[in-house]
Amino acid sequence: MSSDISSLEDFMRVALIIVACVNAYRGCLGGLMTNIGFEKHLPDLGLITHYSEFGKSPVHEISPWTKIILLPVVVFNITVIIDLRLLLMILFAVVCLYWASELPIVLLLYWWTLPVFFVASITFLLIWSVPGSDLVSYGPIHLTLEGVALFVTLIVKTLIGVTYSLVLLMTTKYNYLTHIISKILPYPLSQIALLTYRFLFLTLEGLKSMVIAMKSRGGLKLSGIRKHGKFYGSVFALAFIRSFDKADHVAKAMQSRGYQGKLASSYYVPRPSAGGYAFIFVAVLLSIFSYSFGRYF
Amino acid sequence: MSNDKQLSACEFRELEEDELIHVDCLEHVYPDGTSSLHNVCFSLFKGEIVVICGANGAGKSTLVEHLNGLVKPKVGRLVVLGQEVTQKTGVITEVGLVFQDSDSQVFAPTVLDDVMFGPLNKGFTADAARLAAICALERIGAAHLTNRIPYYLSRGEKRLVAIAGVLAMNPEVIVADEPTSDLDPFHSRQIESVLFELKTDFRISIVIATHDMDLAARIADRIYVIAEGQVIATGTPRDIFYNKSVLARANLNEPTAVRLYKRLCQGGSASDFKPVKEHDLVKLLEGVIGKAEP
Ligand SMILES: Nc1ncnc2c1ncn2[C@@H]1O[C@H](COP(=O)(O)OP(=O)(O)OP(=O)(O)O)[C@@H](O)[C@H]1O
Ligand SMILES: [Mg+2]
Numbered sequence: 001m002s003s004d005i006s007s008l009e010d011f012m013r014v015a016l017i018i019v020a021c022v023n024a025y026r027g028c029l030g031g032l033m034t035n036i037g038f039e040k041h042l043p044d045l046g047l048i049t050h051y052s053e054f055g056k057s058p059v060h061e062i063s064p065w066t067k068i069i070l071l072p073v074v075v076f077n078i079t080v081i082i083d084l085r086l087l088l089m090i091l092f093a094v095v096c097l098y099w100a101s102e103l104p105i106v107l108l109l110y111w112w113t114l115p116v117f118f119v120a121s122i123t124f125l126l127i128w129s130v131p132g133s134d135l136v137s138y139g140p141i142h143l144t145l146e147g148v149a150l151f152v153t154l155i156v157k158t159l160i161g162v163t164y165s166l167v168l169l170m171t172t173k174y175n176y177l178t179h180i181i182s183k184i185l186p187y188p189l190s191q192i193a194l195l196t197y198r199f200l201f202l203t204l205e206g207l208k209s210m211v212i213a214m215k216s217r218g219g220l221k222l223s224g225i226r227k228h229g230k231f232y233g234s235v236f237a238l239a240f241i242r243s244f245d246k247a248d249h250v251a252k253a254m255q256s257r258g259y260q261g262k263l264a265s266s267y268y269v270p271r272p273s274a275g276g277y278a279f280i281f282v283a284v285l286l287s288i289f290s291y292s293f294g295r296y297f
Numbered sequence: 298m299s300n301d302k303q304l305s306a307c308e309f310r311e312l313e314e315d316e317l318i319h320v321d322c323l324e325h326v327y328p329d330g331t332s333s334l335h336n337v338c339f340s341l342f343k344g345e346i347v348v349i350c351g352a353n354g355a356g357k358s359t360l361v362e363h364l365n366g367l368v369k370p371k372v373g374r375l376v377v378l379g380q381e382v383t384q385k386t387g388v389i390t391e392v393g394l395v396f397q398d399s400d401s402q403v404f405a406p407t408v409l410d411d412v413m414f415g416p417l418n419k420g421f422t423a424d425a426a427r428l429a430a431i432c433a434l435e436r437i438g439a440a441h442l443t444n445r446i447p448y449y450l451s452r453g454e455k456r457l458v459a460i461a462g463v464l465a466m467n468p469e470v471i472v473a474d475e476p477t478s479d480l481d482p483f484h485s486r487q488i489e490s491v492l493f494e495l496k497t498d499f500r501i502s503i504v505i506a507t508h509d510m511d512l513a514a515r516i517a518d519r520i521y522v523i524a525e526g527q528v529i530a531t532g533t534p535r536d537i538f539y540n541k542s543v544l545a546r547a548n549l550n551e552p553t554a555v556r557l558y559k560r561l562c563q564g565g566s567a568s569d570f571k572p573v574k575e576h577d578l579v580k581l582l583e584g585v586i587g588k589a590e591p
Contacts, residue, residue, distance in 0.1 A: 046448040049406050054444065174406035198404055249401035256367050257462060258390040258418030268423075 044107075045200055051103055051170040059101035059167065064176040064269055066276035067168050068184075073283050074164045078157040080291050084149060087156045094163045101171050111166065112159055119158045120151070127151045176269045182262070191261065199250070307336045309374055315343045316376075317470055317502050318364055318392070323373035325359055325526075333359040335526045337373070341470065344500040346492070348507060348517035350537075352548040356526040357506035358397055361474045364504060365392035378469065390419065393463035397474040397506075402459040403447040408434070411447055411458060415466040426465075433465035434458075437491050438484070452479045460488060464495075471495065472504040477512060489516060514538060514552035514573045522547045534573045554578040 059067075074094075081087055098108060132146030177197075182190040272280065307322035318341040325334035333356045341347050341364075351357045362368045363375060366382040366389045375382040377389050393415075396402045405411035412430035413423075421429060434440050439457040447455060456479055463471060471492070477485035493516060495501040507513060513520060513534065520537045522530045524547040530537060537543060538555045551559070554575045561582075572578040 046446055049446050049448065053407050053446070175410060198406075246401055249396070249398055250404060252362070252367055253394075253396055253402040254404075254414075255388045256365055256390070256394040257415040257466065258388070259414075260387070260418070 047107075048166075048170050049174070051101075052172055052174065055102065055171055057100060057102040057171070059097060060171045062171070063272040063276050064172045064180060066272040066280060067172060068180055069272075069280050070283060071164065071168060073280070073287055074160065077287050077290065078160050080287075082153060084153050084156065086290065087153060087160065091156050091160050091163070094160050094167070098163055098167050101167055103167070103170050108163065108166065112162065115158050115162050116155055119154055123151050123154045179269050187262075199246070307338070310338070312376060313340070313342075317341050317343060317378055318504075319374070319376040320360075320363065321374040323360070323363065323370050323375065325356075325363070325368070325370075333526050337523070337526070337528055339521060339528065341502050341504055343502055344496060345518040346496050346503045346505065346516055347519050347521065348505045348513040349521045349523060350508065350510065350513055350547065350549055351506075351523040352508060355523045355547070357523060358474050359526075360523070361394070361472055361504070361506050364470075364472045365389045365394050367394065390415070390466060391468055392470040392472060393466055393468035395460050395463050395471065395473040395476055397478070399452070399455040399459040399479075402462065403450070403455050406446065408439075408442045408445050408447055408450070408458050412462045412465050415462055419466060429465045429467070430461070433461040436464060437461050438487050453481060453484055456480060457484065457488070460491075464491075468501065470502045470504065472506075474506045475508075476505060477507070477509065485512075492516065508549065510538070510550055510552040511554075511575075514554060515575075522549070524548070535571055538573055539571055 074090075077090060078087070081090075095108075099105060127147035127150055128141055128143065130144050130147035130150055132144035134142050134144055135148065136143040174197075178194055181193055184190075185193060309321045310319075312319050318339070320337060320339035323334055323337040323339075324332075326332045337356075337360060339349075339360065349357050349360060359368070363370060363382075364377065366375070366377055366386050369375075369382055369384050369386065371384075378391055380386065380389065382389070403411050405414055409427070409430055412433055413426040416426035416429045417423070431440070431443065434443055437457055437460055439454070439461055442450065442454055442458060445454075447458060450458065456476070460473070460476065473492070476492070477488055480488060489512065492503050492505070496503055505512070505516070517534050520530075520532065520534055521528050522537060522543055529546055530540065530543040538551055544551060550556075552573065554572050554577065558572050558578055558581075570577075570581060572581050
């Protein structure tokens, strides 16, 4: 058993490292964003939990299995489909699903900005070399219609992925996720995934107060990113150290309540209904269809 | 009884009947070389409330984390519920530990889930675990928090949930590290009376680490005073709180009742009875006033 526990601590640490990185990223962004009034753009984990645990929409009633099986289907589709109209239709469908889940649409728009910003900053460099009919050209630089289409396509793909993931997280109880993830992922991986998700919440609070404390002492100003580079460095370092410290406390508290390396889940996760099975079947069929023909739609 | 003897030589004692936790000559050194416990001897018997008093950094939390085998002794002997704790022993979940930092103890997505965590680990079915959790929450007056998200709770509310999480596991011993330090007077009284009821109604033994002397005076059957990682005295509240040198050495105050009594008597003694709790002092004063009235 003691070897169990030491491995438990090991993968708690791995989970914590992931969390620390995510948090440090969020912390830096948070610091930047609060200064220019963009706090709302960071997904609020507490709110996500609130919707997932207490939401009562029809989408919440759908079997978690159905929603989880559809995730790879969605991912598959946004990987293979390149037709913009088809992608826009899927985006529309996913947003309708989000709306049907009675989740806050305005917040979705806010939450979209970060991924869009991220993808745009990468694809912006790519679009200048796409061959096709010129819209603007200046010396060796050509902006083509195809280039713009590529840009929009990648962004729509991102939005589909983000929105569906949010719907999944915000309409599925954590215990159901626990159960399903521990069924489909192999043992240490499943625990790392679940703990990472949990620890995000735990360390976030500390991070928030840290950012506030730093700001109140004049740190984290947008105008001085270069000057205050050290500050950002220290946010990262502190988030890291704090997370490790926290890991120790959390591990102790969990062990003393009998945790031995597996989150106990004796939950019954509702199976997909007949309609659910039918929906998955149709979705998979459509995906195969779009894979065969969709590239040339 | 003063434990000066312990400082020089520490000998293992016989395990007594009814002794649930038995600690002998415990040493603890943190990896950075900080020595936090030295020659600590400690006993907990069935059905009693033992309070560990000490100033900040005295070593209370370190001792407390040994009591369910979470931290294992490298030097010294630790026997918990008849089981010798060695490096290979697992955590003993019959001893429920309420941590000083409830922030990291409460981590599940909802309060109910969090309180169910322990029972589920003990092998309860989901329904039985839910029932145990709801009972525990009701017992400490936190039923209204059942469907809240711990992330949004105040520190005091988190503390209540952490205590419920331990209570739900039906432990034989509850060890609470500063259980009332971030609670308002109402809730700290509530926790205090819950702990007291657990002792009187269910004969659960309780260990409390605190520097709140009034709490210790009200609730303790026996007190251990630690300073700089050593037990400098043990005895009944009356023995400890009327021993000025012990309190001074441990940097602790007298409880309010003792302080008032001493001021009222100005050094002299009004009676042989020395009050420790406010309640005792009031009784005493009522007697005096009653006599004085024509
Ligand atoms: N992880 C650690 N590494 C090194 N030293 C530590 C560690 N944790 C505690 N200490 C030190 O060990 C000593 C005892 O600490 P402990 O937390 O047990 O005190 P305490 O009596 O619980 O204090 P408080 O009332 O402030 O909670 C202190 O000097 C503390 O600085
Ligand atoms: Mg402490």
